[in-house]
Amino acid sequence: MSHNTPDVDALRGALVNTASVAAEDGQIGQVAYSSSKGGVVGLTLPLARDLAAIGVRANCILPGLIDTPIYGTGPQSDEFKARLGAGVLFPKRLGYASEFASLAVELLANSYMNAEKVRIDAGIRMQPK
Numbered sequence: 673m674s675h676n677t678p679d680v681d682a683l684r685g686a687l688v689n690t691a692s693v694a695a696e697d698g699q700i701g702q703v704a705y706s707s708s709k710g711g712v713v714g715l716t717l718p719l720a721r722d723l724a725a726i727g728v729r730a731n732c733i734l735p736g737l738i739d740t741p742i743y744g745t746g747p748q749s750d751e752f753k754a755r756l757g758a759g760v761l762f763p764k765r766l767g768y769a770s771e772f773a774s775l776a777v778e779l780l781a782n783s784y785m786n787a788e789k790v791r792i793d794a795g796i797r798m799q800p801k
Contacts, residue, residue, distance in 0.1 A: 673685035673726065674727075674728070678727050679783075681783060683727050683783055684727035684728055685727070685728045686728065686729040686779070686780045687723075687728065687729070688731050688776050688779045688780060689715070689719075689733070690733050691710075691713045691733070692706075693734050693736045693791055693793050693796065693798060694709050695710040695712065695713045696734065697796075698710075713732055713789050716730055716789060721787070724786075729783070729785065729787075730786065731779040731785055731786065731789070732788070732789040733775055733779070733789075733790055734790065734791045734792070734793070735772055735791075735792050736760070736791065736792065736793025736796045736798075737757070737760065737796065738767040738768070738769065738771075739767065739768060739769070753765075753766055759799075760793070760794045760795065760796045761794055761796060762794060767792060767794065
């Protein structure tokens with residue numbers, strides 16, 4: 673990115689890291705997972721500071737429960753996702769990949785967003801268990 677032609681603000685590029693709400697709401701039994709996601713969040717500010725010298729921004733998304741193929745398909749999968757969605761503040765469902773993508777695009781396009789972590793989780797706060 674350092675070789676890109678800068679725009680009027682000297683911006684040459686942007687990146688978006690992906691962590692998880694587990695970085696902030698780690699549950700019992702998630703020590704390794706939660707700490708690894710916390711590491712991704714923690715690197716975002718110093719990364720943005722380092723990359724500022726070459727005109728590159730860095731942000732981080734902390735997704736909550738996003739509906740992905742990992743949950744499978746079929747009636748059992750639908751029931752499981754419905755139970756998970758019941759714990760979400762509003763709307764009471766899992767997030768859509770398109771909603772995650774929309775936020776990622778905004779973080780890439782909005783040249784004044786830098787060094788931020790943004791939750792996309794419909795207000796969920798993961799309980800200890």
